[in-house]
Amino acid sequence: MTDIAKTEDLFFNRAGLDRSRVEGIIGESLRNADDGELFLEYQQSENFVFDDGQLKNANFDTSQGFGLRAVAGEMSGYAHASELSEEALLRAGDTIKAVQVGYDGTMAQGPAQTNQSLYMEDNPLNQTPFETKVRLLSGMDAYARGLDERIRQFSASLSGSWQAVQIIRADGSRAADIRPLVRLNVSCIVGDGDRLEAGSYGTGGRETYESYINSDTWQMAVEEALRQAIVNLGSVSAPAGEMPVVLGPGWPAILLHEAIGHGLEGDFNRKKTSAFSELVGERVAAPGVTVVDDGTIENRRGSLTVDDEGTPTQRTVLIEDGVLTGYMQDRMNARLMGKHATGNGRRESYAHLPMPRMTNTIMEDGNYDPEEIIKSVKKGLYAVNFGGGQVDITSGKFVFTCTEAYQVENGKIGAAVKGATLIGNGPDALTKVSLIGNDMALDPGVGTCGKDGQSVPVGVGQPTILLDELTVGGTEV
Numbered sequence: 001m002t003d004i005a006k007t008e009d010l011f012f013n014r015a016g017l018d019r020s021r022v023e024g025i026i027g028e029s030l031r032n033a034d035d036g037e038l039f040l041e042y043q044q045s046e047n048f049v050f051d052d053g054q055l056k057n058a059n060f061d062t063s064q065g066f067g068l069r070a071v072a073g074e075m076s077g078y079a080h081a082s083e084l085s086e087e088a089l090l091r092a093g094d095t096i097k098a099v100q101v102g103y104d105g106t107m108a109q110g111p112a113q114t115n116q117s118l119y120m121e122d123n124p125l126n127q128t129p130f131e132t133k134v135r136l137l138s139g140m141d142a143y144a145r146g147l148d149e150r151i152r153q154f155s156a157s158l159s160g161s162w163q164a165v166q167i168i169r170a171d172g173s174r175a176a177d178i179r180p181l182v183r184l185n186v187s188c189i190v191g192d193g194d195r196l197e198a199g200s201y202g203t204g205g206r207e208t209y210e211s212y213i214n215s216d217t218w219q220m221a222v223e224e225a226l227r228q229a230i231v232n233l234g235s236v237s238a239p240a241g242e243m244p245v246v247l248g249p250g251w252p253a254i255l256l257h258e259a260i261g262h263g264l265e266g267d268f269n270r271k272k273t274s275a276f277s278e279l280v281g282e283r284v285a286a287p288g289v290t291v292v293d294d295g296t297i298e299n300r301r302g303s304l305t306v307d308d309e310g311t312p313t314q315r316t317v318l319i320e321d322g323v324l325t326g327y328m329q330d331r332m333n334a335r336l337m338g339k340h341a342t343g344n345g346r347r348e349s350y351a352h353l354p355m356p357r358m359t360n361t362i363m364e365d366g367n368y369d370p371e372e373i374i375k376s377v378k379k380g381l382y383a384v385n386f387g388g389g390q391v392d393i394t395s396g397k398f399v400f401t402c403t404e405a406y407q408v409e410n411g412k413i414g415a416a417v418k419g420a421t422l423i424g425n426g427p428d429a430l431t432k433v434s435l436i437g438n439d440m441a442l443d444p445g446v447g448t449c450g451k452d453g454q455s456v457p458v459g460v461g462q463p464t465i466l467l468d469e470l471t472v473g474g475t476e477v
Contacts, residue, residue: 001178003121003305007166010064011040011175015084022089023154023172026068029093030170034105035071035331036096037309038168040084042061044125045161050137052153057402058134060125065350071097071332072103081353108335110173111311118298118305118313119206121178123162128209133158136213144188144222148230152196153189156222158182160209160395167310175310179299181205181457183446184212186225190233197418200403201231202446205299228385228404231416238405238420238474244380245372245470246408252383253460257361257449258391259398259426260291264318265344265356266333268393275396275427276324284324285430288366291319293328295343295359301445302360302459309354313343319430330356349455358449360459366436370464373435381420381472382406382413396426399473419475429467437464 012019022038030036042064049057067080068089077096081088140156160182167175183204189196201224203217211217247255268274276284285291295304295313304313309331317325329337330345333356346357382405389400400422402437407414442461449458 004166004174005163005180006039006121006178007176010042010164011084011166017084017086021086023168025086025089025093027170029068030070030107032100032105033072033104033107034072035108035335036069036170038120038348039067039069039308039350040166040168041065041163043161043163044123045159047157047159048133049136049155049157050141051155053141054135055137066092067350067352068092068096068458069353070099070219072099072105074336075099076332076353077098078353107170108331110169110171110174111341113175113308114306114312116312117304118296118303120180120208122180122208124160124182124208125162125182128213132177132213133209136218140186140218140222143219144226145275145439146370147223147226148190150190150192151188151226152191155187157185158209158212165308167308175306177305179206182207182209182212184218185446186221188225188229190226190229192233195233197229197232197235197407199225199227201225201228202444203371204445204456206303207299207300210222215402230430231235231404232418235416235418238417238472239381239407240472240474242302242469243472244377245467245472246377246382247462247465247467248285248382249437249439249462249464251443251460252386253361253363253443253462254292254386254447255389255400255422256363257358257458257460258389259396260430261293261358261361262391262393262451263424263426264327266327266329266337269327270333270337273394275394279324282324283322285319285322286355286433287322288436289433290317290324290364291362292317293344293358293361297360297459300360300442300459301353301447301457302358304343304359307344307345308333309341311341311343311345313359316342316344324458328356328358330354346456348456352454355452357451357456358458360442360461362440362442362460363462363465365438365440365463368435368437370437370439373437373464373466374413376435376466377408378410380408381417382408383420383422391426396428397424398426399423417474421473423471423473429470432467433471434468435463435466439463
């Protein structure tokens, strides 16, 4: 059964809606608009939290609703409801007509259709019994405590969701997508005397729980969280000052996502509030730096078969060999900037407007062996994992906290350091990239991006890279 057929059953057969009547309401509601759509959503989600030997939380939720949008020039009218009924749609239609008063727009052509499917349609929540999920988390706790008696606290969580969406335009064209998503997280605290340190690890993707119930997967997650905690237990105070910084592969690309990626979203550049505004065709990074946003990687957390406007996702080159080539676009910003939508129109739920958002944001491979990169550093920092960070889109300034980092002296990795922060400016940092490794890796599947109060799942990736100079905030006296 196709995604269209499955969502047809959810939104029309079960809800008792007449599709021809719904399409008539959409057409009337968007009569004078430049663009718009009806976004229908049904979602099931669950979350289990196991903490210190006990199941502390087990939640299950089902939600559904619609969002009806009209775009007139730079204005958007939006109405949403959790009630799937003709009456609710008519009320929503009356609401969004307000932005079209005195406006005579021409409805934009709809997005291209696609037959691709980047992930399975199976509902992960239905395939694995409750007892199996609880047993998994309990087994992880026992396994961790058997590995090291220094564990003072251990927690694990398992979450999953199944989202079905259908997008209907004024001309009756439709797109649909069914999106599974699961995530496994582990955290632990180890102690030595009065000193306590934490470690964490997570993994996930657009698939079922099957691969995470596999002992090889969850044992690796537990071992990695414990390894990080033990590393931090032996850490010394981080140095401070300007120095070369090596960023490890995979998850450290969250810095790329935050400090660079947001600045390459279409809305910030249309409004000229990004540090990258009006720089297409100009060099913004060192030679060799190529950055792409790719929503088409199979089973990845940030991937989408179609975005939340019905546009198929794609591989969008943002920076090629150091030169800015374009931005990520939703339909509205693409139209206003005279560009094509890139499949980056995303929204948290039916209750939110779509906007340009990243999917999987990646810096591509270079030619250097990672060991060569480390050997080239006389005195600097090797950052492997990151926690939270703050970014100013307009200026590009960022501050990121390292959760795992090491001193580098005379080309060798030395002691782990605690309390290191990376401080810099995104556009400037890109020009400081001097060596790019050949070990590009994607993050393990835990990324969540926030923008304008909306959260969506994302992915990141990069190889090992060397920045010749970056400000490190440390705690070393």
